[in-house]
Amino acid sequence: MLLKTEHLSKIYNRGRPDELTALNAVSLEVHTGEAIALCGPSGSGKTTLLSLLACMSRPTSGQVWFDGKSISRLPERFLAALRRDHFGYIFQQFNLIRDLSVIDNISIPLLPGTLSPQQIRKRGMSVLEQLDLADKAKQKACQLSGGEQQRVAIARALIGNPQVIIADEPTAHLDHSLTNDLLNILSALHAGGATLLIATHDPAIYHHPLIQRTITLHNGSLADLLAP
Amino acid sequence: MNRQLKLLEYALAGLTRRKGKNVALLLVYAFTIAALGSVLFLTDALRSEARQTLDHAPEMVVQRISAGRHELIPRSYATTIAQLPGVRQATPRVWGYYYDALVRANFTLMGVTEPETQIKDLQGQLPAADNECAVGIGIADIFGATIGDSLVLVDAHGKNRVFAISGIFSAHSALLTHDLILMPEPALRAFFNLDPTVATDIAVSIANPREITTLAKKVRYHLPDTRPISRSEILHTYDSIFNWRSGMMFAVSVAALIAFCILAWDKATGISADEKREIGILKAVGWNTGDVMAIKFWEGLILSLSAFLIGTIAAWLHVFVLGAPALTPILKGWSVLFPPFSLQPVTDPYQILVLAFLTIAPYLACTLIPAWKTAVTAPEQAMRS
Amino acid sequence: MWRARLYLTATLCGILTLTALLMTGQQPNDSADKQQLVAAFGLTDLALFSEARYTRHPSQADLFTAFQDSPGAIDHFPSGSLVVPIPGSRTRSITVLKGER
Ligand SMILES: Nc1ncnc2c1ncn2[C@@H]1O[C@H](COP(=O)(O)OP(=O)(O)OP(=O)(O)O)[C@@H](O)[C@H]1O
């Protein structure tokens, strides 16, 4: 088992009038090599759950286990190493650095590592080619269309060959053919042993043969638990 | 090493992205350092000039103090002092001031007793006849006079006296001779209407420098109304005149420091939402806090070190090549006779290091501390800003 | 990497320039003539500020008197503010004898 959560809760603005329980006692398990779709209406807590799984934020209560170890209370430097070595995260809001070029943006995860600048560049260009972005490599991120930015965000998540790919609505800005391209890439990675976790509203994804399991969130809780 | 190079590259790219702001910051910062550095270089050079040249001043000067003021000293005191064992020579000297109402400047008049002395920094001759004088370049310039011209001075009886200029001190020695007018001692006595039994002070030559303090005590013992001033006290005076805490220099430094603090404070408190977001993204894609701090360290160092280098080099050129045109008005005040600076570029490496430390370290701290605060928060939260 | 190289080169040049500038002053210099001049006339002070005795001859002036010499000296000279009081080693201090009258 790769990822596991136990009674995971996230409460925003705790103790203030605008307190909000975004995630309520979620327990789930993700096995190595699984491909999972995470569904649910807007505001149901999908992004919150994903960011907790990828150690981008800390839970209010409950635990996240990665590879058999509880990671929720680990100090920040261990989390940074986890994020770098195991996770590739595609943000819903892209989170690109606006005035940096495409190639520089996607090189960022590799900069502190041991690869030489030339090697980083080569890897970056090959990922960009997969995503049909090679001709935009020198353009600034803020000058790209929504779909292009989304693909840059995907490229940045893939550049480090992560073991777990966490994608937050990766096709929201992509057209039909680009969605297919992405699904092909993800299938190839999955075939190579990667674990996929994809939050989506897109039927093209959760009906795709690649997806082995669907988890549905509702108001911060797992929907199947609420089912009568 | 390679990793640091990559991070440095990233930091530089980051700085060039916010080019306008950073160039402005660099210039303001460099200007502040140049102001501080100029003050430092100027005072250092003046101090070292004083230390070098005045090292040949008389071992001891004896003044008479009367009613708490410097008074004329009886020449007989010189005989008393000369008899003390260890004293090589005690020479009564005559000198004084002359205020010229037209140019509104004080000149220093000094009596010459040995007109045959060869002075390398003098063009022409020392005054030998009673109606001759040698002047500093400042006086020659202010009146547009050259050798052979004459100065008309009003003596103690209110009579005009004509002195032909027999020599002019070279500009090289202006820091010592700028406002000097030398005359034969008898002529100066007559000019000031001084009694032949008195002198302005007594220059004492002492064979063994280690005996100066003891001799000063003896002089005070035998002649209680005198004030002996030793050479080390003269040098000490110049050491303390041009130091950090001295009046106007202090004001300039404080102004510069305040400007710098405002700069640093703005930097420390004003970590922008953009910067926070960037730190959040870097952390989210797997950088650890150390990597983030490394680029922030580079950013701070690039800016502050460059500003320090630019500022210090500019200050050096300003003081030693241009002659400190921006500082002289402050030094000069209403002075009419202000010597041109052709200072020897002597600097104190220790002070430069202190300046480097005082300018680079606080700026680095101001860059690193807020960045560190952001870097240790969860990336998800940092990215939201 | 060109930026990093350029920066490092430029900074190195800057440091070398500064060091070179600072070193020039440490070489032996030409003050022999001036020293002879000082010795010949027994000069005691730099001719920096000729406004008043305590600025023209700070080492010879009284320890406390400002504005004593220059005619028309109605204000403190800016240069006067440069001249800090001489550290007190040679000033005598009044001894206060405490006791009943
Ligand atoms: N940083 C935050 N501070 C306060 N409230 C937040 C924060 N982030 C999310 N929320 C709230 O938590 C709830 C869940 O948000 P989340 O982003 O997880 O939803 P989501 O399922 O990803 O929705 P969508 O499909 O629209 O992306 C929402 O009601 C949102 O308003």
Ligand SMILES: [Mg+2]
């Ligand atoms: Mg979301």
